Amino acid sequence: SYELTQPPSVSVSPGQTARITCSADALTKQYAYWYQQKPGQAPVLLIYKDNERPSGIPERFSGSSSGTTVTLTISGVQAEDEADYYCQTTDSTGTYYVFGPGTKVTVL
């Protein structure tokens, strides 16, 4: 098994850019996925295959990958972006899923 590492929290002012990292050796070989979870709600898929955005997800959400680290970037942060963000990946065969511990984004 393996673990994903995320910062526990990120604070950002409205209109600024928030960057949330997710690290693991496995990310050099496997794609990463990002989910947003607001209080009392189910998670929502934000990014798949490192940097693809599902339809309906605002363009201010983007993903990137470099080596063992993937990054979720929120450009022009809005108050409604305050939420927990989780990265997710799989083992090399795609059999087992793993979630990162989550990052709480606070909009100041």
Add this chain to the structure above:
Amino acid sequence: EVQLVQSGAEVKKPGESLKISCKGSGYKFPNYWIGWVRQVPGKGLEWMGIVHPGDSDTIYSPAFQGQVTISADESLTTAYLQWSNLKASDSAMYYCARRSLVGGYQLDVWGKGTTVTVSS
């Protein structure tokens, strides 16, 4: 509309059994894996396992293997998560989620969750 509708909140006693459900609609249910995710209050997401309704192929996280049973009924377009001997530590929110057929291993549609409370 593609959706997963989960069964309602449950309150059980330790040692009891429980089966919660997740009904898919708006898409070809047999073709998509359905996963289960646990979230203890105030904590993060934990992947429990996944089932393919078309052939009942099931994969468990090692952390949950032997602790729960995941299944699906293609004819009812419903996936299930069940316990035979609940513990207080099973108290959590449980989400079902569909694995997308597009690209990688993302969970693209989620149910609203089922709260399970186990207390004597």
